[in-house]
Amino acid sequence: QSVLTQPPSVSAAPGQKVTISCSGSRSNIGTNYVSWYQQFPGTAPKLLMYENNMRPLGIPGRFTGSKSGTSATLDITGLQTGDEADYYCGTWDLSLRVVVFGGGTKLTVL
Amino acid sequence: QVQLRESGPALVKPSETLSLTCDISGDSLPSGNYFWSWVRQPPGKGLEFIGYIHSSGTTSYEPSLRSRVTMSLQMSKRQFSLTLGSATAADTAVYFCAGVKVGTSGYYVDHWGQGSRVTVS
Numbered sequence: 617q618s619v620l621t622q623p624p625s626v627s628a629a630p631g632q633k634v635t636i637s638c639s640g641s642r643s644n645i646g647t648n649y650v651s652w653y654q655q656f657p658g659t660a661p662k663l664l665m666y667e668n669n670m671r672p673l674g675i676p677g678r679f680t681g682s683k684s685g686t687s688a689t690l691d692i693t694g695l696q697t698g699d700e701a702d703y704y705c706g707t708w709d710l711s712l713r714v715v716v717f718g719g720g721t722k723l724t725v726l
Numbered sequence: 727q728v729q730l731r732e733s734g735p736a737l738v739k740p741s742e743t744l745s746l747t748c749d750i751s752g753d754s755l756p757s758g759n760y761f762w763s764w765v766r767q768p769p770g771k772g773l774e775f776i777g778y779i780h781s782s783g784t785t786s787y788e789p790s791l792r793s794r795v796t797m798s799l800q801m802s803k804r805q806f807s808l809t810l811g812s813a814t815a816a817d818t819a820v821y822f823c824a825g826v827k828v829g830t831s832g833y834y835v836d837h838w839g840q841g842s843r844v845t846v847s
Contacts, residue, residue: 618772647831647834648831649817649829649831649832649833649834651832651834651835653773653835658842659820659840659841660795660838660839661822661835661841662838663775663834663835663836666827666834666836667829667832667833667834667844672836684788704772704773705835706773706775706834706835708833712788712789713786714775714777714778714786714787714788715763715775715778715826715833715835716775717772717773717774717775718770719774720772720773726800
């Protein structure tokens with residue numbers, strides 16, 4: 617069971633917007649920045665967002681992140697079939713003193 | 727840019743020790759505070775952070791694995807390693823070596839190895 621809670625799956629049509637949520641507690645999301653990762657089958661995860669809403673070079677502006685209290689969200693607008701992947705949130709947990717991840721959300725672009 | 731690559735046995739017998747090494751390459755190493763880390767992903771499941779080692783030698787491990795995990799770092803060889811003792815089928819996973827960038831309140835994995843599939847059987 618993951619420390620951070622994500623919905624197992626989300627779906628939307630091409631061109632639409634989807635939101636992936638990530639819920640934690642005061643010891644993790646409540647006191648630390650959140651990052652997001654994108655993983656295609658059979659490949660390593662890739663950093664998609666860091667410090668809640670910062671995009672690494674090369675990540676398009678269609679991906680935006682936010683955080684409020686002990687929850688965070690990843691929004692993807694203008695969905696493309698190439699966005700179909702698993703998405704994970706992550707952060708630091710002050711009590712466990714390690715990085716913790718959500719269970720992952722499978723995005724399907726219908 | 728840093729590249730990471732895992733190496734080690736693909737098959738481990740139950741009760742034996744799982745050992746992996748991560749080679750660090752690239753023109754320059756990350757600056758600032760940085761954790762050399764291991765993350766694993768069981769088949770069909772999500773990511774699990776195993777632990778990290780800092781250049782100072784400080785380590786921190788996921789509590790449920792703490793009694794079986796050891797990490798070491800040999801920067802002169804640009805390598806860091808993972809050993810996981812008393813392996814069971816539940817340790818079957820793809821193991822990623824990873825680099826965690828550490829900020830004031832931000833910790834994120836900015837570099838990932840390609841992954842090494844390990845089966846305990």
